[in-house]
Amino acid sequence: MASSNVINILIVDDKPGNLVSMEAILEDFDVRIHKATSGNEALSKMLHNDYALILLDVQMPEMDGFETARLMKGSERTRNIPIIFVTAISTDEKHIFQGYGSGAVDYLFKPVDPGILKSKVKVFIELYKQKNTLEELTIKLENTISELIQSKMQLKLAKEQAEQANKTKSDFIANMSHEIRTPLNGIIAMSELVLFGHLEDEQRKRVQSVKQSGESLLDIINEILDISKIEAGKTEVEFTGFCIRKLIQAVVQPLTVKAGSKALDLQVEIAEDVPDNLIGDPVKIRQVMFNLAGNAIKFTEKGTIYIRLEISKVDGDNLWICFTVKDTGIGIPENKIGQLFDSFTQVDSSTTRRFGGTGLGLAISKRFVELMGGKIKVKSKLKEGSEFSFTLPLQVDPECKNSETAEPEIKPPLVKNAEPADNSMISVLVVEDQPINMEIIVGMLSLNGYSIDTACNGVEAVAKVKESHYDVVLMDVQMPEMDGISATKSIRIWEKSIGNYTPIIAMTAHAMKGHKDQFLDAGMDDYIEKPIKSAIVYEIVNKYANYVFK
Ligand code: ADP
Numbered sequence: 124m125a126s127s128n129v130i131n132i133l134i135v136d137d138k139p140g141n142l143v144s145m146e147a148i149l150e151d152f153d154v155r156i157h158k159a160t161s162g163n164e165a166l167s168k169m170l171h172n173d174y175a176l177i178l179l180d181v182q183m184p185e186m187d188g189f190e191t192a193r194l195m196k197g198s199e200r201t202r203n204i205p206i207i208f209v210t211a212i213s214t215d216e217k218h219i220f221q222g223y224g225s226g227a228v229d230y231l232f233k234p235v236d237p238g239i240l241k242s243k244v245k246v247f248i249e250l251y252k253q254k255n256t257l258e259e260l261t262i263k264l265e266n267t268i269s270e271l272i273q274s275k276m277q278l279k280l281a282k283e284q285a286e287q288a289n290k291t292k293s294d295f296i297a298n299m300s301h302e303i304r305t306p307l308n309g310i311i312a313m314s315e316l317v318l319f320g321h322l323e324d325e326q327r328k329r330v331q332s333v334k335q336s337g338e339s340l341l342d343i344i345n346e347i348l349d350i351s352k353i354e355a356g357k358t359e360v361e362f363t364g365f366c367i368r369k370l371i372q373a374v375v376q377p378l379t380v381k382a383g384s385k386a387l388d389l390q391v392e393i394a395e396d397v398p399d400n401l402i403g404d405p406v407k408i409r410q411v412m413f414n415l416a417g418n419a420i421k422f423t424e425k426g427t428i429y430i431r432l433e434i435s436k437v438d439g440d441n442l443w444i445c446f447t448v449k450d451t452g453i454g455i456p457e458n459k460i461g462q463l464f465d466s467f468t469q470v471d472s473s474t475t476r477r478f479g480g481t482g483l484g485l486a487i488s489k490r491f492v493e494l495m496g497g498k499i500k501v502k503s504k505l506k507e508g509s510e511f512s513f514t515l516p517l518q519v520d521p522e523c524k525n526s527e528t529a530e531p532e533i534k535p536p537l538v539k540n541a542e543p544a545d546n547s548m549i550s551v552l553v554v555e556d557q558p559i560n561m562e563i564i565v566g567m568l569s570l571n572g573y574s575i576d577t578a579c580n581g582v583e584a585v586a587k588v589k590e591s592h593y594d595v596v597l598m599d600v601q602m603p604e605m606d607g608i609s610a611t612k613s614i615r616i617w618e619k620s621i622g623n624y625t626p627i628i629a630m631t632a633h634a635m636k637g638h639k640d641q642f643l644d645a646g647m648d649d650y651i652e653k654p655i656k657s658a659i660v661y662e663i664v665n666k667y668a669n670y671v672f673k
Pocket of ligand 1: 414418419450452453455463469470481482485486
């Protein structure tokens, strides 16, 4: 309708003379005049044309103007066309009201005054033009809106596709890193085993470098694995009881050698009111603290590294602990602080050559802190040092007494043996399907003098436990035929029937972190993480071998 540029006006009058005179009055307008001599003819013309205005005679035979107007107003298509009634009869209000009731917008009296008719028609033509412009604008607006909606949908789709691609990439990296870790762990553990034996000085140095390079590579792969797991949304937060002072000790201890070699002073202060036993994710907290404290040492040439823990606020059950690591090192330029927590960011590329590192540590730390519900921030001045701090909501562990003095947690059927066993008297069954891992664990255990037996899957392990007595079983979790969890369940059922109990320790991969409850629920007593470290495996074997079944 609005698209046509021609403006049509319909004049309806049963007297052709009136039609002609009104047409003549309107000839100056740039409009096309249509004429009808009856209401019916007018209605039929309206079916085929779009009118800007109708001039409608009131008194007509058959169908008068009011009836014609009523029918026009009854149709959706013609309802909004303005009508001016042209009437010769009385100006009495009754007629006027009837006209307005049938939808008139105005009145004119016969004989028509050309000036009045012209000025009224002019107004309606103007209105019609504006209505058309408005309609065109509305259509344009509707088109723009629908284009916007469409591009928004395309954007959403593109975003979803990008997210999916990113997730696929992260999954791929996570899998790759995991695959690389396995042989790398083999290299590190084998070189550790070689180092236990007799070596010439030069050979020892070389094997030590193999081990150190392997460990550096493992650190990098672990960071890549961590960041890709975070990006793939696969990182979960654990809630478990832990001792905060032990955790900080475990962070600081391996760093003291490094700090000592640079003559740095390493000061740790844990405010007295920080409770020992808290609930949170100790693995992530340790990793963040290790990264911050490691960086502080790495980027400080002289002075002191301060580590401080204090309560920043208490809100309901949450105890907000503020962890601060402050150094007197090289500092960070102000314009670099904003990007510090982005992945692969290092203040200047020469630091990579001087100090090594991937630029992932702080990105992982920030994500970990945020996943745990906290916030991390940094203050730094060039040549004056940096202060990294994060605050975490943790809960006090009500079940735990002071764990510094507490006995190690051992499951109920076991009680402490009076006599610590001699290692050669401790029999250990190692259950592991991968030959290299088996060789490493057996190598480590034999260096400490245990008596060892092996099984290469769950079925074999169950059969061996039924045949002979073992003080401790070290059980891999993922194995073909029967996995470690099913094997443990089956051993526990059999033991119950004969009244026996063997401590079973799970050996879990890094990726299985957080599955602790699953191991314990299956009847395992404890777990150690792969790559197996000799000191840890000795500690756990002796701990459980010194306990007996009640
Ligand atoms: P990496 O240490 O592996 O390079 P990080 O993400 O832990 O990765 O650190 C990123 C960069 O931030 C570092 O390379 C260094 O430039 C800067 N940085 C981090 N901690 C400190 C610090 N305590 N003092 C000075 N610069 C730091």
